[in-house]
Amino acid sequence: MNFSDGISGLEWLAIIALVLAFIVLWHLILRALAHARHRQEEISAINSRRNDPAEYAFIVNPSKPGAQQITEHILAFCRAQGVPKPLVIETQLDKDGEACAQEAIARGAQVIVAVGGDGTVRTVAAGVEGTNHPLAVIPIGTANLFARNLGIPLKLDDALRVALSHGSRRVDMGCMSLPDSHRAKDRHGHGFLLISGIGFDATMMATTDPRLKGRMGWLAYGVTGMKHLFDRKQIGTIAITDRDGDVHTFRDVQFRTFLVGNCGAIPMVSLMPEADYSDGLLDFELLDTDGGIIGWANLAQDLFYQTIWGRSGKRLGSVGSTVDHMQGTHAEIWLNHSAYAEVDGDLLSQTKHVSIEVHHRSLIVRVPRKPAQFGVSTSTSQSVSKSEQ
Template identity: 30%
Template sequence: MVDAMAAPDEPRDDAESPEQTPADAPEEVKADAAAADGSSEHFHAARLGDDVGDRPRKDAPDPKEAAEPDDVIHQPEDVSPDSSEELPGKTQRVDAEGDEAPIDAEDTQKKRAALVYNPTKVEPETLRARVAELAAGADWAEPLFYETTVDDLGDDATRAALDEKVDAVLVAGGDGTVRAVAEALTSTGVPLTIVPSGTGNLLARNLNLPLTDTDAMIRATFEGDVHAIDTGIARIRRADGEIEEHGFSVMAGMGLDAAMIQNTRDDLKKQVGWVAYVDGAARSLVGAKPFRVMYQLNGHRLHSAKVHSVLFANCGALQGGVALIPDASIVDGRIDVAVLQPTGVLGWLGVWRSIVWDNSVLRKFRAGRRVLERRKDTSVRYLRGTGIELATAPAQPIELDGDEFGEATRIYTRIVPGGLAIALPKGHDVSTL
């Protein structure tokens, strides 16, 4: 676990100067600011009671304990499942032919892998057969196969596989399936193999994995390299006071980015892939309004700002080669934060220029970086630290790795350094991670 109250980490771009709590700030936020009185220690204690830094409240489940099969943190009811509505809502294991198999597997003296897959995003028969064939070629036991269901995005299935003492887990599905499986594997030491499939493949893209070579990734399970990467934890507080913890591999967000995902049409997403998010963005921008937040990096002072969105990143690349946070690293033990606070149409043009042009083009060249050093633009503000907590009222939509997770009034995100073991093709270049 990361020490949430570790020594201060300076933001890359110093956060806006502390200011008096605005008159239009929500009453809950005003109470937070009054309790803080300029002290980060009092800020944490006043806002979350016993939930100071990484010390969970008595009513908040500990992440390690929550990984046990009998004490599972389930997805909130308002989360749209990343699986077929026709599938039963339970952990489901099948055999190599796709027929239902007992949840308890037979013992074996050989190494064994488990494949967790979303049957709506892959060709199950082909994938199961290839994983079984390559496992046999490596002298491993027959793999265990788990299909995601309405109520199990993959985390319960992964915990069932861990109960069987598997030596590796493969995941095939959308970003939501990868997120759920990675959450269950965090801090276990069991390697995860990502078989690219689905719409985004954001974690695979940030790891520079071959997106079209399924065999290369399956082989990595049995003969590849294992590399430790960071993973994220988000502690979410709902408007009714309920607290949940969930993992994320790429990024979490509150505000407009989550609304954009909520407004993305499922049918369009199936037809054109990630480009469908452009439609969601256009429809979200029509009614987009800024909202007041209080935020604090671990070890830093409390700040107030009006924002449209706040993004918490473990790694920074999006689809289409867009570098949302170009300096974010998946192996540095730090969380990178992008605060979007545009003003008017020109402000949104500044956001577009910063993300699409500055980060994805200019930063690649020395002359471009010199231009950026002289430019002053507050439309997007970048921060970095070991963790950050944010409070707002009323509740705002949130997302984790591109999946909507309802609404929350507070979110605390942190990084687990080296918390996830990833299987990579032999000799895969990790120098750019």
Template identity: 30%
Template sequence: MTTVAVVAHSKKSFGKGLGELRRVLHDAGFPEPLWYEVAKSKQVPECAKQAMSAGADVIFVWGGDGTVQRCIDTVAGTDAIIALLPAGTANLLATNLGVPQDIAQAVDIGLHGERRALDTATANGEHFTVMAGAGLDALMIKDADAGLKDRFGRAAYLWTGARNLEASPVRAKVEVEGRRFHKGKVTCVLVGNVKDVFGGVEVFDGSRPDDGLLEIGIVTAKSQSQWIRTLGTVVLGRTENSPFVVTARGSRIKMTFEKPTVYELDGGVRKKTKKLKIKVHPKSITVCVPVPNADLVGEKD
């Protein structure tokens, strides 16, 4: 008999809310799932641990990318199975995996979908599944989190991105697989484990979350006009044509900044740091995905 757990961020919602989730699980044969509600994503790890200790076979995670990241950081490397209930603003992991913002469909995927082993990566020891970013990317998210995101949704990112376009670049040294890849001023460094890291825009074309590699993009644009040109090439899928972007792939990345720099993991801002060490952990998490999943991680040849 499958044991189902729900770890829910109570301030996040979609569909008809947690009441609908209870009804859908009841109708599916799970009238009394293990149930944990939190008011902040930092409370998720303890709930995830309790769910595993109680014998949960599948942990449904209700919330945004930050909630999911906290849970995955806790259970990565274990036998835990994660099912996504995308109740956040961007829901980047769910979007990349094809999990819809429909409670009944998402529950069905969690109960009957394919169990897919995916890579995670750690940044200074903390797991993420979608992206890590430093510089403008993190500043944009930090400002959006300061009340704007709850009021304006995705539009908050556009506003804060424009406001931070003139952010001062910082000198940095970036190593990939132990070799120097870049040295000089940067305004944004982005590491991705999936294609879509900006809601509908495939920044890292060809990226797959189960290939043991990460994509890295370094942006050196300084002025507003240079940023507009850079964003234009990204939206058109021509990142490699931008004179202000350099890219690479690898399983180990090290960044050293001249001064403490804010960074983010899966949309959650972390304290400033002068060093970021990022490492891939191949197929270290199991996530429920739709069947068939031809669009999940790229079609097989």
């Protein structure tokens, strides 16, 4: 008598589910242990860093809770570290982080420090990009995805130690432009550091109540997204230029959302596991669903599969969902109907035409690792420039 003769089909399913659950749990435990070990190494590296007595400018988003107290703490911390009194420039409705960064550089600042959430960091980075001035980040936002992806500490004093000391790496920036827009800024392009998109993701951001986001953080987008699960799909033509310069054109493509990533990780999910901040490539991912709520459920499982196994693509046997992934340096999208676009969660206009490109290693960022690991000079902007030329 075979062992399997005494086990029903449902029991086999239960055993398989239990084994899969154990594999997932073991994977998560290993990731947590690795993160804790990495965190301990980061703290040790931060404490051993040498202060850089450069001219600093802190660009602060005053709308963030406790921004005034944080600014006072920053100034006191600089005094205690013997760092020259820094400039403090606040963003305003008519002066974003990009304009503030340009002003800071014009006033002689050598290191530009963004104090805010991902939106503030993105606009400040746009003003620093290509200048050979290092960008530092003090994350005080809701998600702080850029800081998390680069390992920049979320604790204020640890982040300040990284900002005020030697140790940088070069990273890529993406740029999304809307060629048909009446706004000059849209046509010129919006820099981004994280993940941008067209379609469902941008619609969620356009329709999410800011008060709900203030209470729930990123979960607010999920609540709002439920209302748009069965909106009309996007239809259009997508042309992607790969690393070798070859253009791949896809016509009459239907999709829920088209994502472009400079990094791939958001809370709890890795949308683009192969994404790398410094590879000179952007990761493009087209997501689609069919079959009603079942298709969305399968898409969620596919994204979870990516997160667990660290590679893009669908699960074996997955139906009703599409996860198409490609890397490249440039993409053009022409839509049959206007759709919302977004960069790093900041909403842009509705558009039918989007152009996206990568700016390779165009931004210097202070990070909490030993500079030798990244091949970047440990000094301020002037000598960084020499080492990179």
